[in-house]
Amino acid sequence: MRITTKKGALGGLALLGAAALLAGCAAAPEESGDGGGEAASDFLPCMVSDSGGFDDKSFNQLGAEGLDKAAAELGVTPIKVESQAETDFASNLQSLVDQNCNAIVTVGFLLAPAALESATANPDIDYISVDDMVDTDFDGTTDAPNIKPIIFDTAQAAFLAGYLSAGVSEAGKVGTFGGMNIPTVSIFMDGFAQGVDFYNQENGTAVQVIGWDRAAQDGSFTGGFEANDGARQLAQGIIDQGVDVLLPVGGPIYQSAAVAIRDSGRQIALIGVDADVFETDPSVGDLLLTSILKGIDVGVHEAVVEAGNGNFDPTPFIGTLENEGVGLADFHDWADRVPADLADKVTALADKIKSGEVEVESYLAG
Incomplete structure (x- = not known):
């Protein structure tokens, strides 16, 4: 099922085509063949991480990779500041302002309030907000x-992962847990549960989802984004309920889930998020059924290059299956354990979501 894209091997279902990533509200950007020349010579791009850190093998790391690629293309040296806690956000942003950064990327939903305050105070700096619209008055537009x-x-890609998980589950139970119940985490969990429900409707099955209640919009959460014993214990509690597929959502907490899976001695499939975790963390590769992908690296790269070349565009980008901003990774070591007819159904389902024949609920759905 492996199909590669122009910018790398990002998906067995070819749902994440990096060349078209920023097609959201405008045409996809062209590949740049130059480094920006003099236009970027004094340009200083910067980034603040969420508390997961730049080595989380997930969204912070993807953001950093996108920044580094853009900086290399522009011929400049970026500044990256890592946050240890939410209390670091405002001071980290101010430190970058004080260092005369021209563009600042904030990685993560929780950074949005601090980003808005900083952007409002510094209108001449370009800000790029990953994972939040920065719409505090909820009027549908960004506040700066x-x-x-x-x-x-x-939710669209997670829907596919839920359908796939229900199809490979022999126990009739699949599980999920997250770092915190915030929209950018729960959107994975809810989309996953919707996909399981759809599988049940299509196939007359009763696969259960442990760890997320769609009616209550609540579930199992660690309370943070650290790979620690608390996360392992939470994963263990879900595993003890008999699941054979597990989706942890929250940066490095998948590492705690992997420990719990290995300790169980059972064959339990792990699902990664944000990056293709098989590629970013081979140590858990044998456990991975797939990963739910977000093109954060490509999105950051394109936005920073535009800013560096004097073409900053504040138009929001919303990644979907249709514009190839989200998708599923290859099945890798699990490929032989996914029936061909199930894989075909997942591909067909993706097409139905793109066309609107199948609707996936989320706070970002139009």
Whole structure:
């Protein structure tokens, strides 16, 4: 099932085509063949991480990779600041302002309030907000004209992962848990549960989802984004309920889930999020059924290059299956255990979501 894209091997279902990533509200950007020349010579791009850190093998790392690629293309050296807690956000942003950054990327939903305050106070700096619209008054528009949101309707790809998981589950139970009950986490969990429900409707089955209640819009959460013993214990509790597929949502907490899976001695499939975790963390590769992808790296790269070349565009980008901003990774080591007819159904389902024949609910759905 492996199909590669122009910018790398990002998906067995070819649902994440990096060349078209920023097709959201405008035409997809062209590949740039130059480094920006003099236009970017004094340009300083910067980034603030969420508390997961730049080595989380997930969304912070993807953001950093996108920044580094853009900086290399522009011929400049970026500045990256890592947050240890939410209390670091405002001071980290101010430190970048004080260092005369021209563009600042904030990685993560929780950074949005601090990003808005900083952007409002510094209208001449371009801000790129990953995972939030920065719409605090909920009027449908970003609250500052110098902020570009890069967000992802990951419920669509998670729907496919839920359908796939229900199809490979022999126990009739699949599980999920998250770091915190915030929209950018719960969107994965809810989309996953919708996909399981759809599988049950189509196939007359009764696969259960442990760890997320769609009616209550609540479930199992660690309370943070650290791979620690608390996350392992939460994963263990879900595993003890008999699941044979597990979706942890929250940066490095998948590492705690992997420990719990290995400790169980059972064959339990792990699902990664944001990056293709098989590629970013081979140590858990044998456990991975697939990963739910967000093109954060490509989105950040394109936005920073535009800013560096004097073409900053604050128009929001919303990644979907249709514009290839979200998708599923290859099945890798699990490929032989996914029936061909199930894989075909997942591909067909993706087409139905793109066309609107199958609707996936989320806070980003139009």
